Amino acid sequence: MSKRVAVILSGCGVYDGAEIHESVLTLLRLDQQGAQVQCFAPNVEQMHVINHLNGEEMPEKRNTLVEAARIARGEIKDVREARMEDFDALIVPGGFGSAKNLCDFAIKGADCSVQPDVLQLAQAFADARKPIGLICISPAMSARIFGEGVECTIGHDADTAAAIEKMGGVHKPCDVDGIVEDTNRKLVTTPAYMLAKSISEAASGITKLVDRVLELA
Template identity: 70%
Template sequence: MNKKVAVILAGCGVYDGSEIYESVITLLRLDQRGAQVQCFAPNIPQLHVIDHYTGDEMAESRNVLVEAARLARGKIKDIREGRPEEFDALIIPGGFGAAKNLCDFAVSGANCTVQPDVLAFAQAFAQAGKPVGLICISPVMAAKIYGPGVLCTIGHDPETAQAVTGMGAQHEECEVSDIVVDVSRKLVTTPAYMLAQSISETATGINKLVDRVLDLA
């Protein structure tokens, strides 16, 4: 039977939403493996809007769900409509939006909180023992989802790793082409663009993550 996988997006674009390459690679691999996918996003304003050409902040407001719909070709739901019991696994791509819109790690660091709807949704998977994949910067939410002792990776950036351990997680260094698996919690993480220098490098680790998540489901 095909696995049903929920994917949480955080907007559209590396600097203020979900990282587009990471999101597309994730969705592509899930499709290649025959998974049924439903994308979700919180129906909230973005922290801010970044001009991806200049890198400057723009004087406008955008909605996370509306922007994420671009990545999902419109096939997306408000995360408050999601029913975790209907899915076998959850995956959250990275991008600054994961640290700005899904949680406030970009602002608060180790003192961050996860957006309530996202936290409740992800914790439902954790509590049910269903596999979860966190990509790139998304593993900074691991300790908030699972509690102290959870094993994860963001690659080998010392400052971010220190913040992750400060929240109570165990951090394991990892190359871009590999994954780290917390076997008891069924959590799979990979560095992706925390380390990647190309889209092909990113794909190597994400494909491994998707495959392992599906195998654990």
């Protein structure tokens, strides 16, 4: 029987939403492995909108769910509709939207909180001991989801690793093509574009993460 996987997106675009390459690589590998996938996103306003051509903030507002629908080709639902019981695993790609729209780590660092609907769903998976994969900056939410002692990686960035440690997480350095697995919590993490210099480098770790999450499921 094929595995059922929920994927949470955080908008569309690396600087203010979900990282598109990471999201597509995740969805591609899940499809290659025969998984049934449903994308979700919180139905909330993005923290801000960034012009991806010049990096400047734009004077407009956008909805995280509406923007994420671009990546999912419209096949996406409000995260409040997600039921842990309907899925075998959960994966969250990165991008600054993960640290801006799924939580406020980009602003508050170690004092961050996770968007309530996202937190409720992720903790339901954690409590049920169903595997979770967090990619790129998304592991910054690990301690909020699992509590103190959770092992994860964002690669080698010292400041982000220090914030994770301050929240009670245990950061494990990792290269772009590797994964870190907290076997007790069934959490799998990989650095992706925290380190990747190309889409193929990002794919190397994401492929391993997806495969391992499906094995654990």
